[in-house]
Amino acid sequence: MQDVTDAVSARSGPGRPPAELLRRLRARHACDPVTHVERVPARAGEPAPWPAWAPEELRAAFARRGVVAPWRHQAEAAELAYAGQHVVVATGTASGKSLAYQLPALATLLADPRATVLYLAPTKALAADQLRAVADLQLDGVRPACYDGDTPRAERKWIRQHSRFVLTNPDMLHHGILPGHAQWSGFLRRLAYVVVDECHTYRGVFGSHVAHVLRRLRRQCAKYGRTPGQALAGSHSTPGQVLAGSHSTPGFVLASATSGDPAAAAGRLTGLPVAAVTEDTSPRGGVTFALWEPPLLPSDTSATSASAADLAPVRRSALRETADLLADSVVEGVRTLAFVRSRRGAEVVAANARRALDEAVPGLGARVAAYRAGYLREERRELERALLHGDLLGLASTNALELGVDLVGLDAVLICGWPGTRASLWQQAGRAGRSGDEALAVLVARDDPLDTYLVHHPEALFGRPVEATVLDPANPYVLAPQLACAAFEAPLTPADLELFGEGAKEAVDSLVEAGALRQRPTGWYWRHRERPEVDLRGEDGAPVCVVEASTGRLLGTVDGGSSHFLLHPGAVYLHQGVSYVVDSLDLADGCALVHAEEPDWSTHARDVTSLSVVSVRSYVDAGPVGLFLGEVDVTSQVVSYQRRRIATGEVIDTRPLDLPVRELRTVAVWFTLSPESLALAGVEPADVPGALHAAEHAAIGLLPLMATCDRWDIGGLSTAVHPDTEAPTVFVYDGHPGGAGFAERAYGTAAAWLGATRDAIAECGCESGCPSCVQSPKCGNGNNPLSKPDAVRVLDVVLANLAAATGPRGERGTALPRQDNRSSERSVTEGRAAETA
Numbered sequence: 001m002q003d004v005t006d007a008v009s010a011r012s013g014p015g016r017p018p019a020e021l022l023r024r025l026r027a028r029h030a031c032d033p034v035t036h037v038e039r040v041p042a043r044a045g046e047p048a049p050w051p052a053w054a055p056e057e058l059r060a061a062f063a064r065r066g067v068v069a070p071w072r073h074q075a076e077a078a079e080l081a082y083a084g085q086h087v088v089v090a091t092g093t094a095s096g097k098s099l100a101y102q103l104p105a106l107a108t109l110l111a112d113p114r115a116t117v118l119y120l121a122p123t124k125a126l127a128a129d130q131l132r133a134v135a136d137l138q139l140d141g142v143r144p145a146c147y148d149g150d151t152p153r154a155e156r157k158w159i160r161q162h163s164r165f166v167l168t169n170p171d172m173l174h175h176g177i178l179p180g181h182a183q184w185s186g187f188l189r190r191l192a193y194v195v196v197d198e199c200h201t202y203r204g205v206f207g208s209h210v211a212h213v214l215r216r217l218r219r220q221c222a223k224y225g226r227t228p229g230q231a232l233a234g235s236h237s238t239p240g241q242v243l244a245g246s247h248s249t250p251g252f253v254l255a256s257a258t259s260g261d262p263a264a265a266a267g268r269l270t271g272l273p274v275a276a277v278t279e280d281t282s283p284r285g286g287v288t289f290a291l292w293e294p295p296l297l298p299s300d301t302s303a304t305s306a307s308a309a310d311l312a313p314v315r316r317s318a319l320r321e322t323a324d325l326l327a328d329s330v331v332e333g334v335r336t337l338a339f340v341r342s343r344r345g346a347e348v349v350a351a352n353a354r355r356a357l358d359e360a361v362p363g364l365g366a367r368v369a370a371y372r373a374g375y376l377r378e379e380r381r382e383l384e385r386a387l388l389h390g391d392l393l394g395l396a397s398t399n400a401l402e403l404g405v406d407l408v409g410l411d412a413v414l415i416c417g418w419p420g421t422r423a424s425l426w427q428q429a430g431r432a433g434r435s436g437d438e439a440l441a442v443l444v445a446r447d448d449p450l451d452t453y454l455v456h457h458p459e460a461l462f463g464r465p466v467e468a469t470v471l472d473p474a475n476p477y478v479l480a481p482q483l484a485c486a487a488f489e490a491p492l493t494p495a496d497l498e499l500f501g502e503g504a505k506e507a508v509d510s511l512v513e514a515g516a517l518r519q520r521p522t523g524w525y526w527r528h529r530e531r532p533e534v535d536l537r538g539e540d541g542a543p544v545c546v547v548e549a550s551t552g553r554l555l556g557t558v559d560g561g562s563s564h565f566l567l568h569p570g571a572v573y574l575h576q577g578v579s580y581v582v583d584s585l586d587l588a589d590g591c592a593l594v595h596a597e598e599p600d601w602s603t604h605a606r607d608v609t610s611l612s613v614v615s616v617r618s619y620v621d622a623g624p625v626g627l628f629l630g631e632v633d634v635t636s637q638v639v640s641y642q643r644r645r646i647a648t649g650e651v652i653d654t655r656p657l658d659l660p661v662r663e664l665r666t667v668a669v670w671f672t673l674s675p676e677s678l679a680l681a682g683v684e685p686a687d688v689p690g691a692l693h694a695a696e697h698a699a700i701g702l703l704p705l706m707a708t709c710d711r712w713d714i715g716g717l718s719t720a721v722h723p724d725t726e727a728p729t730v731f732v733y734d735g736h737p738g739g740a741g742f743a744e745r746a747y748g749t750a751a752a753w754l755g756a757t758r759d760a761i762a763e764c765g766c767e768s769g770c771p772s773c774v775q776s777p778k779c780g781n782g783n784n785p786l787s788k789p790d791a792v793r794v795l796d797v798v799l800a801n802l803a804a805a806t807g808p809r810g811e812r813g814t815a816l817p818r819q820d821n822r823s824s825e826r827s828v829t830e831g832r833a834a835e836t837a
C-alpha cells in the first residue's frame with residue numbers, strides 16, 4: 001500500500017490534508033471546540049493462505065470475484081467453523097465478514113453433495129444481496145435461493161427440495177419454516193451450518209425471541225437426526241463428520257458489528273458456546289478523527305435561574321455547529337458529507353450552510369444540498385454523482401445506509417450527534433477517504449449526556465468496545481409464547497426444557513394452568529388446532545397502525561408501549577425521513593391517523609410514573625449503599641407533550657394529553673444510599689431529591705454506553721424515600737414487559753456505568769446543569785428539581801462504597817429483611833421525580 005504521507009502531499013486538486021483542514025476549522029473559534037484528535041492510521045491488509053481444505057474450485061471462484069486470498073481474520077474464523085466450533089466474527093464495517101462464513105459453508109457443500117446451509121439476515125434486502133454474492137460464484141449443485149414472504153408459492157416446493165443454500169430471515173423461520181418442519185425434514189436433517197448475519201441486530205425483546213427461534217430450529221434438527229445442546233468443539237475435523245447422522249447440532253457461524261463481549265452475546269443468542277474472532281486484519285485508509293463539543297452560549301439570567309431550567313439551550317446546537325462546519329469546509333473547497341439524524345435536521349443544516357455561503361460568496365450556496373429520503377432513486381444517484389464529481393461540495397444526509405455504495409472517498413465527513421453505535425459511527429466515517437488518502441471525520445456532540453461523555457472519553461470510541469448486545473431469553477413474556485410455538489411444532493419433553501433454559505419449567509407450568517398445554521406422560525401437548533400467534537417484536541400491547549388519513553395508506557406500525565409517546569395527538573411522527581403529524585390516536589382500534597406535514601418543531605411526550613418492588617433477584621451490600629436487581633411493577637401515564645423548535649431547541653409550549661395509564665412488570669436495577677452517607681458527603685437534605693434526580697437522568701443517558709439500546713428501551717425513577725426501600729433510591733428499568741436485559745447489564749457493569757455517569761456530569765462545563773449532563777428531554781417533572789454538583793457527590797458515595805464492598809452478592813430469590821415486597825404505596829410523593837427517558 002502506498003505510503004500515506006506521500007499520498008497526501010502528492011495530491012492535487014482542491015482538497016486539503018485533514019490536519020490542515022482541521023486547523024482551519026478550529027481557527028474560526030475563539031475557544032477551541034475540539035476535545036480530542038485521534039489519528040487512526042492507515043492499515044495494510046494481512047492476507048493469509050487459503051485453508052488447506054478449501055477446494056480449488058472454490059478458490060478459483062473467489063479469485064474470479066477479485067479475492068486472491070482471505071484476510072487473516074477471515075481465515076481464522078473459517079478454520080474454527082470448519083473444525084466444528086461455533087464462531088462469531090465481530091469486526092468492522094466492510095471487513096469482509098461474508099467470506100468468513102461462505103468459505104466453510106461452501107467448502108462443505110462442495111465436499112458433501114447432500115449437505116445444506118441456512119442463512120439468516122435481519123432484512124430481505126441483505127438476504128437478496130447475499131444471494132447475489134453466492135450465485136455469482138457459480139458453484140455447481142449449490143442452488144442458492146431466497147425463501148421469504150415474497151417467494152412465489154410455485155417456487156417454494158422446489159427450494160425446499162433442491163436448494164442447498166437457503167437464505168431467509170428469523171420471521172420466516174418462525175412463521176413459515178419451523179411450523180412446516182415436516183416439509184423441511186430433508187433439509188434440516190442434512191443441515192451443516194446456520195449462518196446468522198448482522199447478529200447484533202437481535203437485541204432486547206426481539207433478540208430474546210430470535211434466541212428461542214434458534215433453539216426451536218436446533219430442536220427440529222435434533223428430531224430429524226441431530227441432538228441439540230452438544231458442542232461441536234473437537235468432535236470432528238472433516239466436513240463429512242459434521243453431517244447427517246453425527247448427532248450433533250449444526251455449526252453456527254455468526255457475523256456481528258464490533259461490540260463488547262461478542263462471544264457472550266452470541267452464546268446467549270444461540271444457547272451454545274461460541275468462539276469470537278475480533279481482530280480486523282482488512283486494509284483501511286487513515287482517518288483524522290476530531291471530537292467537537294459546541295461551545296456554551298453566554299449565560300443570561302433566564303438560563304441560570306434554576307426554576308427556569310426547563311431545557312433552555314445552554315450550548316450552541318449541534319445542528320448549527322454542523323451547518324457552520326459544512327459551510328467552512330465548502331469554502332475550503334473540500335467535498336463534505338454531513339450526517340444528521342432526522343430529515344428535517346438535515347434540511348436545517350443544508351439551508352443554514354447555503355445561507356452562510358451565499359453571504360460569503362453569492363452563488364456558492366448552490367453547491368450544498370440536502371439528500372432526501374423521499375427522492376426517487378434516480379434523483380438520489382444524481383446528487384451522489386454531483387458530489388463525487390465536485391459539482392456539489394456539500395451534502396447533508398440522514399443515513400449512511402440510504403446512500404449508494406459508490407459514494408465513498410469524500411474529503412470530510414461530519415457526524416452531527418452520536419449515531420447510537422460504534423458500527424454506525426464507522427459506517428458514516430467510512431464514507432471519507434480515497435484509497436491511500438487520509439480523510440477528516442468530525443463527531444459533533446449533541447446536548448446529551450452520552451455525547452458529552454464520549455467527546456471527553458475518546459478511549460470509549462477508539463479503545464476496546466464496551467457496548468454489548470444484550471438480550472434476555474429467560475424473560476417469561478418471551479419464553480411462554482415461544483414454548484407454545486415449540487409445543488405446536490412437537491410435544492415438549494423434559495429434555496426440551498433444558499434446551500430452552502432458565503425459566504422454561506415455570507413457563508410451561510403457566511401454559512398448563514392457562515389451558516394452552518396439556519400434560520401427558522409423554523410430554524406437554526399444544527391443546528388447540530390453530531397455532532399460537534406470536535410476534536417476534538414483542539407482546540407489548542397490540543401494535544398500533546399508522547395510517548395516512550387522506551389516502552388510507554398504511555405507513556407502518558408502532559408497538560403498543562411506545563405508541564403513547566410517539567403517536568399521541570399532535571405528535572410529529574417520522575417515517576423513513578418523511579414527517580407526519582398525528583391527527584388522532586384510537587387505542588381501542590389500534591390505529592393512528594396522520595397527515596404529511598413538516599412543522600418547524602419536534603414533539604416530546606412526558607409521563608408520570610410510580611414504581612413498586614416485587615422481588616429482588618440479586619444485590620450487593622456495600623455498607624451505606626445497596627445495589628439491586630429485581631422485578632418491579634411500573635405504572636405510567638403520558639400526560640403532556642412539549643413542542644420545541646428544531647433549529648434551536650427552544651420550547652414553544654407544553655400541551656396536555658388524555659391517555660390511559662399503562663402498567664408494566666419488568667426488571668430494574670436500583671441503588672440506595674443511607675441519609676447519613678449523603679449528609680457526610682455534603683448533600684443537604686433539601687437537595688437530596690435534586691441530586692438523585694440529576695444522577696438518574698445522567699445514568700439513563702449513559703446506559704447505551706454499556707448496552708446497545710435507545711431511549712424507548714429504558715426508564716427511570718428517583719425518590720428521596722421510596723416505600724419499598726425506605727431509603728433515597730434511584731431506579732432504572734427495562735421499558736418492556738419482563739425486561740430485555742438492559743437493567744441486568746447495568747447491574748453487571750454498575751461500577752463502569754455509574755463511573756461514566758459521574759464523569760459525564762463532572763466534565764460538562766455548564767454551571768448548574770444542562771441537556772448535555774443532567775437535564776432530560778423527556779422528564780416528567782420538567783427537569784425540576786435538579787442539582788448537578790450534588791449528583792456528583794451522590795455518585796461518588798455510591799462508587800466509593802461499591803469499590804470497597806467485599807461481601808458476597810445475594811443470589812436470585814434472596815429476600816431482604818427490610819424489603820417489603822409488593823408495597824401497595826404507589827402515589828407520587830413530593831420530591832419524587834419520574835420519567836421515561
Ligand SMILES: [Zn+2]
Binds near residue numbers: 769770773774
Ligand atoms: Zn451540563
Ligand SMILES: [Zn+2]
Binds near residue numbers: 778781782833835
Ligand atoms: Zn426527570
